[in-house]
Amino acid sequence: MNKAELVKQIQKKKSFLCVGLDADLEKIPAHLLSLEDPLFEFSRQIIDATHHVAVAFKPNTAFFEAYGIKGWKALEKINKYIKKEYPEIFTIADAKRGDIGNTSTRYAKAFFEDLNFDSVTVAPYMGRDSVEPFLAFEDKFTIMLALTSNPGGLDFQTFQDQNGFHLYEKVLQTSLTWKNADRLMYVVGATRPEYFQKIRKIVPDHFLLVPGVGAQGGSLEDVCAYGLNKEVGLLVNSSRGIIYASDKEYFAKVAREKAEELQQEMSKLLLTHFE
Amino acid sequence: MNKAELVKQIQKKKSFLCVGLDADLEKIPAHLLSLEDPLFEFSRQIIDATHHVAVAFKPNTAFFEAYGIKGWKALEKINKYIKKEYPEIFTIADAKRGDIGNTSTRYAKAFFEDLNFDSVTVAPYMGRDSVEPFLAFEDKFTIMLALTSNPGGLDFQTFQDQNGFHLYEKVLQTSLTWKNADRLMYVVGATRPEYFQKIRKIVPDHFLLVPGVGAQGGSLEDVCAYGLNKEVGLLVNSSRGIIYASDKEYFAKVAREKAEELQQEMSKLLLTHFE
Numbered sequence: 001m002n003k004a005e006l007v008k009q010i011q012k013k014k015s016f017l018c019v020g021l022d023a024d025l026e027k028i029p030a031h032l033l034s035l036e037d038p039l040f041e042f043s044r045q046i047i048d049a050t051h052h053v054a055v056a057f058k059p060n061t062a063f064f065e066a067y068g069i070k071g072w073k074a075l076e077k078i079n080k081y082i083k084k085e086y087p088e089i090f091t092i093a094d095a096k097r098g099d100i101g102n103t104s105t106r107y108a109k110a111f112f113e114d115l116n117f118d119s120v121t122v123a124p125y126m127g128r129d130s131v132e133p134f135l136a137f138e139d140k141f142t143i144m145l146a147l148t149s150n151p152g153g154l155d156f157q158t159f160q161d162q163n164g165f166h167l168y169e170k171v172l173q174t175s176l177t178w179k180n181a182d183r184l185m186y187v188v189g190a191t192r193p194e195y196f197q198k199i200r201k202i203v204p205d206h207f208l209l210v211p212g213v214g215a216q217g218g219s220l221e222d223v224c225a226y227g228l229n230k231e232v233g234l235l236v237n238s239s240r241g242i243i244y245a246s247d248k249e250y251f252a253k254v255a256r257e258k259a260e261e262l263q264q265e266m267s268k269l270l271l272t273h274f275e
Numbered sequence: 276m277n278k279a280e281l282v283k284q285i286q287k288k289k290s291f292l293c294v295g296l297d298a299d300l301e302k303i304p305a306h307l308l309s310l311e312d313p314l315f316e317f318s319r320q321i322i323d324a325t326h327h328v329a330v331a332f333k334p335n336t337a338f339f340e341a342y343g344i345k346g347w348k349a350l351e352k353i354n355k356y357i358k359k360e361y362p363e364i365f366t367i368a369d370a371k372r373g374d375i376g377n378t379s380t381r382y383a384k385a386f387f388e389d390l391n392f393d394s395v396t397v398a399p400y401m402g403r404d405s406v407e408p409f410l411a412f413e414d415k416f417t418i419m420l421a422l423t424s425n426p427g428g429l430d431f432q433t434f435q436d437q438n439g440f441h442l443y444e445k446v447l448q449t450s451l452t453w454k455n456a457d458r459l460m461y462v463v464g465a466t467r468p469e470y471f472q473k474i475r476k477i478v479p480d481h482f483l484l485v486p487g488v489g490a491q492g493g494s495l496e497d498v499c500a501y502g503l504n505k506e507v508g509l510l511v512n513s514s515r516g517i518i519y520a521s522d523k524e525y526f527a528k529v530a531r532e533k534a535e536e537l538q539q540e541m542s543k544l545l546l547t548h549f550e
Contacts, residue, residue, distance in 0.1 A: 106341035127427020152402025
């Protein structure tokens, strides 16, 4: 999928909602556990219930890998299902990979070709030659960690040089010099609204994937105040707040309501921003 | 496996060699491709040919994941094979994972429990709560990237504060304050010998996993000069220089010779260091 198609979808749905598919056998409704493939079945119901207001789905690969081969198969099946039923939706393999040259190429092939995801998340610690192999794939996006929403995000990401320049700023700035840098997006946590202004100065045109709204305490309004750009430029993720809003048989209905609530809030913020 | 068992094995074999199992269908000898499971068969022959001089085996998980479910099954089979035939050998899942809290726990369970590896490599960018979940596992080791051997390793890892303190030093120092920090090891590239002295001042007692000897140009002698500690404290990895030394039917014999050469060099350096 290219950027124009993503932007078009956002405008059409008046939504920049990404639903995080963290399918966890310990948390999904008990009545699904007796099914043959509960990971897929749970995800499928969430997808069907939220696709009309979501522009992206983001399975966290760890939750699938944890179940070994069975989990890997479910992940494959989920992406195929989305691509078949809702081809307009942007898919993100939240894998946070990062390794050198030929190894990164392997990971890129695994996620972009074998599993056919539109994008994958990567970690920046190993630098240019750990990320450029991902950027070589046309119409695919590489979403690099910049400033994350978890408490430990401040352990190293805000380490600063003598001019007060932070590591996350260095990461953003340096990445712009890499080959095919226009295929980058960045992870920036919703819990760090005070940094969004600085970030938008360095990467005014790139998409930001923003976790941390809801359960982690980030505010959608704060994120939009500085994060929105002329093409919207945001994908705001919600996982737990939608997919685990209910553990009853009607969980998908509740998930739909929660997703619709977020979309309505987004629609209003877009209206304010673009009027 | 605990540290004492690893050290005992190193002393017995007079070796601190780790053989990297980067099984790549594009590089393995052609005659293996017609077999049912070439990834496993290649790795098994390398393991059998080098186990007497190796103290650790390190499959790079990307090379297996790239083949989807088939690859994942091969990885599982390889670790089972090592644990059954050579239970004294330390196994490393080179996965470079890093994610928040409950996701890290999932990864840790996948590698430590389901696949039963002794250790896994992780990236530090997301900080404390991305690594501590791995450290919760007894008799398992978490090998964190500190200063890597690839060119891009200098993009961010040597970013420095006003006192000339580098990011990799900050990562090492900070990690010592984490819960169960004695279960940490660190990745330090052999191509950076000038940094080993600084690193040993911060982490005198921890094991270092050292890639970059051989194909990437690092010198074993330089690594030992500052890297060795009272318990040896080094696992030096070689992948391509051993496993792809020959692509003929007798590749395993050549791999054995290359591994034995490295072990002999290690044995001499240990003798010099401990005499």
